[in-house]
Amino acid sequence: MADYDYDLFVIGGGSGGVRAARVAAGDTGARVALAEEDRYGGTCVIRGCVPKKLMVFASEFSQMPELARGYGWDMGAGAFDWAAFRGRLNEELDRLEGIYRSLLKNSGVDTFDARARLKDAHTVELSTGETKTAKTILIATGGHPVRPDIPNADLGIVSDDIFHLEKLPKSILIVGGGYIACEFACIFNGLGVVVTQYYRGAQVLRGFDDEARGLIAEAMREQGISLHLGTNIVEMAPASADHSATTATATDAAMGATAAQSLELTATARDGNGPIWVKPTSGAPREFDAVLFATGRDPNSRDMGLEDLGIEIGRRGEIKVDEYSKTAADSVYAIGDVTNRVNLTPVAIREGMAFVETVFKDNPTAVDHELIPSAIFTQPEMGTVGLSEEDAREQEEIEVYCTSFRPMKSAFAGQPDRVLMKLVVSKASRKVLGCHIVAPDAGEMIQLAGIAVKMGATKEDFDRTVAVHPTMSEEIVTMKTPMRTA
Structure with missing residues (x-):
């Protein structure tokens, strides 16, 4: 039997990877290591579910004064302090990351703050120059937001950038119609930002129940979000004196979707250095303070040495696995968003637990991906x-x-x-x-x-x-x- 440094090496310190690592070490006594190139907690804790939900809570307070007045309270609207909120938010994320690190340490997991890739089916190369061997390798590297393939798309921001904004924009264009786009449209609207949302499809929230998503679209418009369907952009560039534009205002909320199909727009660069000229399918320019692309996410599987091991990679970069999360290489498994099965944090955690049952407890366990709330x-x-x-x-x-x-x-x-x-x-x-x-x-x-x-x-x-x-x-x-x- 080969002598390995570890029984298990986990690549990725998000919810799924951390759960698998600490349960394997704590419950079975396995020698476990984990490498994370960014912050522990992954997308959900650091730049996804948790900070987003806290922003949802913050945005909902703007509706309370009007509701309170309906119940007889003499309550006026106040101002939202983004800097104060962001400070508290960062403190909370630091606290949660510390908890994740402590859970791993207390379970006896060795951690490496480094990027990892596979040298072979049992060897991991770290960006520090070290190599570690393991009987089993688990990939739990998650995913990342992608920008559309248009010129100068990097002038816009993606969801990861939102939590690092120095100040809130006065107006924002959100491109996309999925749940991330719609959630942030509501969040920014509640925080007092003038929100315009463009989606190329016929209705937002594709794949969900038609009646339900129709009611949400109607509610978004009633709340002042300028939601335009059948609309997309094809080009972005720094604005110049030659590019005239109309500034986005709250009156956008009253505009119909049909009229919006022939608009051009401008936006302010992500670094705040000036407006950006953005050309949609047709129409006249407009101005926004920011453009957010919420146009999809891809798995983090690039440059990991997977193809050299015969591990199959899908069209969007997803790692192909069987019902037990095993890849084509018998010693390599993958869980969570990097497999692009059901991209939800509780699912990644469930997959991590099933992996430990299968590999370390001799109890083959497949995750049931049906009927997930x-x-x-x-x-x-x-x-x-x-x-x-x-x-x-x-x-x-x-x-x-x-x-x-x-x-x-x-x-x-x-x-x-x-x-x-x-x-x-x-x-x-x-x-x-x-x-x-x-x-x-x-x-x-x-x-x-x-x-x-x-x-x-x-x-x-x-x-x-x-x-x-x-x-x-x-x-x-x-x-x-x-x-x-x-």
């Missing part, structure tokens, strides 16, 4: 689990139970907010195939609804559950008549 932290939020109405009706005959209404809290204050509760039900088995909620705190609701859907609950199981009154969520168990069948 998820949330989109727009305002209002969307919580979803299972099939959309559109996907379900392509598979079998269904019934759709749906209600949309004004929630008590905002209705009393005279606000136009609406929420949606929706169940997609199999006609044959009566199982709930999908549950979709658009409402404040929908993410909290869908976690519990996800348990029932995962267990295979039927519509009658929902019906037998007594409602909690008065709540928004009670509508999930009080819808008796299908709105439609398909």
Whole structure:
């Protein structure tokens, strides 16, 4: 038997890699090392889920004075202090990174603050010049945001850059229509930034339930976000005196999507040194203080020596693995966003735990990637689990139970907010195939609804559950008549 430096070497210090490393070391006594070239905690803790959710919380306070006045409070709107918030945010991220480092240390994991690549199937090369050998190597390097392939796209920013902004822009153009684009559109709008969003498709949040994403798009517009569909840009360049432009203002929110399809725009460079001329498919120039590209993410698999080992890499750079997260090289495994299966932090953690069960506990464990609840932290939020109405009706005959209404809290204050509760039900088995909620705190609701859907609950199981009154969520168990069948 070969003598290796370690039983396991993990490349990547995000949520999945750290969980796998410390459980393998702590539970099985394996000799484990981990290398991370950036900050411990990865995308989720350092530049994704956690700081984004804290920004969501910050942005929601802007709505509170108006709501409070509806309840009789004499409360005025205040000013948002980005510098103060960012300072607190950085302190929190430093604290969380320290926790991740401590978890590894206390589990007996050796850590290397360095980039790592594979020299062979059992050897890791570090950017420090060291080499380490391991019986098993686990790649958990995550992903990164990508810019579109247009001239001077680097003048814009991506999601990783947001948390390092010295000051908030007065106006911003967000390019993209996925959950990251929509979440940050709502965040910046709530922080007082004039927001314009361009998406080339017919509706934002492609792949989610049509009715649910339509309600979110409507709510975004009502809140003042200038959302333009069927719109894209093709060129960016530093502005000059020859480039005239119209400045983005709050009146953009009143513009229709059709008119927006023929606009040109300008934006301010990410370093704040001046406006950028940006050409869309057609139209006249405009000015923005910043442009955010939220146009997709790719796996971090480049220059890791994988192809030399016969490890298959997909079109976007995803590492191909089997149901147990093993690559074509028997000693090399991969988990999390670098495999581009289901790119969610809890999924990466689950995959890391399954890897330890399989490799170190002699208990082959495959992760079930079906019926995973998820949330989109727009305002209002969307919580979803299972099939959309559109996907379900392509598979079998269904019934759709749906209600949309004004929630008590905002209705009393005279606000136009609406929420949606929706169940997609199999006609044959009566199982709930999908549950979709658009409402404040929908993410909290869908976690519990996800348990029932995962267990295979039927519509009658929902019906037998007594409602909690008065709540928004009670509508999930009080819808008796299908709105439609398909």
